[in-house]
Amino acid sequence: MNTSDTPTASGERDDTLATQTVCIVGCGLMGGSLALALRQQVARLQVVDPDPATRERALARGLADAASATLAEGVHGAQLVVLAAPVRTNLALLPRLGALVAPGTLLLDLSSTKAAMIAAMDALPPQVRAVGAHPMCGKELAGLAHADSTLFRRRVFVLCRSRRSDDAALRLAERLVAAVGAVPLLLDPQAHDHAVAHVSHLPYLLSAALVAACSELPDVARQLAASGFRDMARLAASDPQMMADVLLTNREAVGEALQRASAALGQLADLLVPGAEDALQARLAALQGQRQSWPPTTGAS
Amino acid sequence: MNTSDTPTASGERDDTLATQTVCIVGCGLMGGSLALALRQQVARLQVVDPDPATRERALARGLADAASATLAEGVHGAQLVVLAAPVRTNLALLPRLGALVAPGTLLLDLSSTKAAMIAAMDALPPQVRAVGAHPMCGKELAGLAHADSTLFRRRVFVLCRSRRSDDAALRLAERLVAAVGAVPLLLDPQAHDHAVAHVSHLPYLLSAALVAACSELPDVARQLAASGFRDMARLAASDPQMMADVLLTNREAVGEALQRASAALGQLADLLVPGAEDALQARLAALQGQRQSWPPTTGAS
Numbered sequence: 367m368n369t370s371d372t373p374t375a376s377g378e379r380d381d382t383l384a385t386q387t388v389c390i391v392g393c394g395l396m397g398g399s400l401a402l403a404l405r406q407q408v409a410r411l412q413v414v415d416p417d418p419a420t421r422e423r424a425l426a427r428g429l430a431d432a433a434s435a436t437l438a439e440g441v442h443g444a445q446l447v448v449l450a451a452p453v454r455t456n457l458a459l460l461p462r463l464g465a466l467v468a469p470g471t472l473l474l475d476l477s478s479t480k481a482a483m484i485a486a487m488d489a490l491p492p493q494v495r496a497v498g499a500h501p502m503c504g505k506e507l508a509g510l511a512h513a514d515s516t517l518f519r520r521r522v523f524v525l526c527r528s529r530r531s532d533d534a535a536l537r538l539a540e541r542l543v544a545a546v547g548a549v550p551l552l553l554d555p556q557a558h559d560h561a562v563a564h565v566s567h568l569p570y571l572l573s574a575a576l577v578a579a580c581s582e583l584p585d586v587a588r589q590l591a592a593s594g595f596r597d598m599a600r601l602a603a604s605d606p607q608m609m610a611d612v613l614l615t616n617r618e619a620v621g622e623a624l625q626r627a628s629a630a631l632g633q634l635a636d637l638l639v640p641g642a643e644d645a646l647q648a649r650l651a652a653l654q655g656q657r658q659s660w661p662p663t664t665g666a667s
Numbered sequence: 668m669n670t671s672d673t674p675t676a677s678g679e680r681d682d683t684l685a686t687q688t689v690c691i692v693g694c695g696l697m698g699g700s701l702a703l704a705l706r707q708q709v710a711r712l713q714v715v716d717p718d719p720a721t722r723e724r725a726l727a728r729g730l731a732d733a734a735s736a737t738l739a740e741g742v743h744g745a746q747l748v749v750l751a752a753p754v755r756t757n758l759a760l761l762p763r764l765g766a767l768v769a770p771g772t773l774l775l776d777l778s779s780t781k782a783a784m785i786a787a788m789d790a791l792p793p794q795v796r797a798v799g800a801h802p803m804c805g806k807e808l809a810g811l812a813h814a815d816s817t818l819f820r821r822r823v824f825v826l827c828r829s830r831r832s833d834d835a836a837l838r839l840a841e842r843l844v845a846a847v848g849a850v851p852l853l854l855d856p857q858a859h860d861h862a863v864a865h866v867s868h869l870p871y872l873l874s875a876a877l878v879a880a881c882s883e884l885p886d887v888a889r890q891l892a893a894s895g896f897r898d899m900a901r902l903a904a905s906d907p908q909m910m911a912d913v914l915l916t917n918r919e920a921v922g923e924a925l926q927r928a929s930a931a932l933g934q935l936a937d938l939l940v941p942g943a944e945d946a947l948q949a950r951l952a953a954l955q956g957q958r959q960s961w962p963p964t965t966g967a968s
Contacts, residue, residue, distance in 0.1 A: 502892075502893040503893055504895070505894075522893075557887065561887060562891055565888050566895055569895045569896055569898075572873045572876070572877055574931070575873070575932045575935065577958050578957070580865045581957050583865055586858065588961060589803075589823050590825070590862050590863055590867070591803075592804055592866075592867065593805070594866075594867055595866045596961075597902075598873060599958055600895075601895050602954050603959075604955070605955075606948050606949075606952040609951055610947050613947065617940075624939075627879070628929060628933070630876040630879035631876045631929055631932075634872055634925070635925045635929075638918050638922055643915060646914065647911040650910055654903060654907050657903045660897075660900055661896075
């Protein structure tokens with residue numbers, strides 16, 4: 367990464383994070399965690415949130431210099447604005463931001479789906495700069511109360527170019543990623559959305575389906591739920607508005623992932639018949655083998 | 668629990684664990700963990716395992732006084748025998764044990780499904796005592812190498828009566844449960860199997876289906892897999908023979924659980940269409956609410 371403060375060979379500006387006024391729009395788990403992680407590394411930090419109690423908590427926790435109810439007030443003087451609300455809220459706010467901010471301002475978003483957002487960034491006025499982002503971390507617990515300055519550490523932080531991304535904008539985005547301890551990964555938005563439909567949105571839907579399948583069990587089943595159930599049902603506790611936004615802005619890829627999972631479940635069900643014992647065990651062994659190409663398990667008990 | 672060593676009012680024997688020679692058949696994660704947890708609380712501990720390396724490791728780790736390759740040698744002198752192999756192995760060993768052990772010996776099994784095992788216990792000779800058991804804990808990592816003396820602590824330990832369970836047998840089983848720090852729960856075997864089909868076997872199948880659905884993704888998807896994927900794909904790493912045994916001895920209830928999960932997934936897929944936004948969010952909110960009736964999430968990130 368280029369850490370120089372001097373103009374680049376191309377004559378492009380090269381911003382350092384330390385001189386920036388940063389505005390974070392949406393002060394939930396993600397926005398709050400980003401504010402905590404960035405607070406000491408930027409010149410000034412402003413947050414925007416419609417909820418008075420959240421603004422009060424943000425100031426009490428010392429994670430921002432100012433907390434505003436309105437976008438116009440919040441982005442005033444900011445050179446870097448980060449959209450950290452649910453996806454469809456970010457999509458609605460982006461065109462308004464385009465008209466509010468000073469020329470050259472960099473807009474980033476943390477939305478969990480990227481294609482729709484990059485298309486919206488492409489349509490911004492040409493004097494605004496915009497880069498899509500998605501930190502690959504999260505919790506099933508929403509809200510500023512669960513914000514954590516270490517949330518991004520050693521996590522992959524996806525960056526996506528838009529037509530409003532120049533090289534200097536991308537460098538500044540990479541500096542933000544490095545400042546919170548994360549690892550930047552430049553990706554095509556469609557490739558991102560297809561992958562996360564399978565590795566993030568499908569896991570959520572399978573977790574929700576598990577809770578649905580268990581909804582009418584007698585109470586004693588709750589005493590039998592152990593670590594396997596706990597882990598598999600965790601994501602179903604995620605914020606419904608956030609997840610609805612994610613699924614609705616990634617319909618096609620999520621539909622494809624759901625079809626693959628349903629087909630796999632059907633194949634496993636077909637092997638639960640007398641005479642298919644060896645085929646069932648072979649299939650389970652093959653899937654155990656495929657599991658090994660993914661990040662290691664935790665050995666949780 | 669009655670902790671007296673004297674004969675009960677009914678004249679029944681009342682065994683204490685401290686005077687027992689215990690034999691554990693199968694020295695994997697479960698059997699090894701039980702041996703470690705019981706070692707200091709019984710008079711003598713013997714293990715049986717067909718694998719020479721496992722027997723050597725068991726003795727090297729000091730978790731048994733003796734390690735045998737054969738059932739006949741291993742159960743010699745034991746008043747309490749615990750079957751801790753995969754379910755179908757336990758089912759095959761039980762009738763042989765009935766002919767090998769001395770009258771009054773208590774047979775316990777740790778199988779993850781109970782109805783087939785209790786039926787097999789009912790058919791044992793009347794001079795043998797037998798109680799079904801299932802500790803609600805485990806790991807996706809199989810084998811003695813992952814055995815852990817604390818595995819059972821504060822976990823529910825299901826006990827099921829058979830026609831060979833007298834009150835003293837049940838009391839001794841409860842003492843074993845207490846000795847390893849677990850909480851006994853007396854359950855009907857069919858109720859047990861129906862519940863675990865949903866809260867244990869279905870989670871495993873959903874995890875396997877997730878791995879299957881993600882099997883053909885490009886490599887970059889592996890960099891995007893975060894805590895949600897990690898937790899949801901963990902159970903797919905479970906031992907295939909163990910899981911095939913579990914599923915094959917619980918076909919009907921597992922089939923019912925799979926149907927419910929597939930139906931729930933189909934309903935969610937149907938809501939991923941334009942115009943169903945509010946219905947989708949309402950459904951996700953309802954499932955988030957249902958999630959709250961289950962043990963709390965971990966807040967993992």
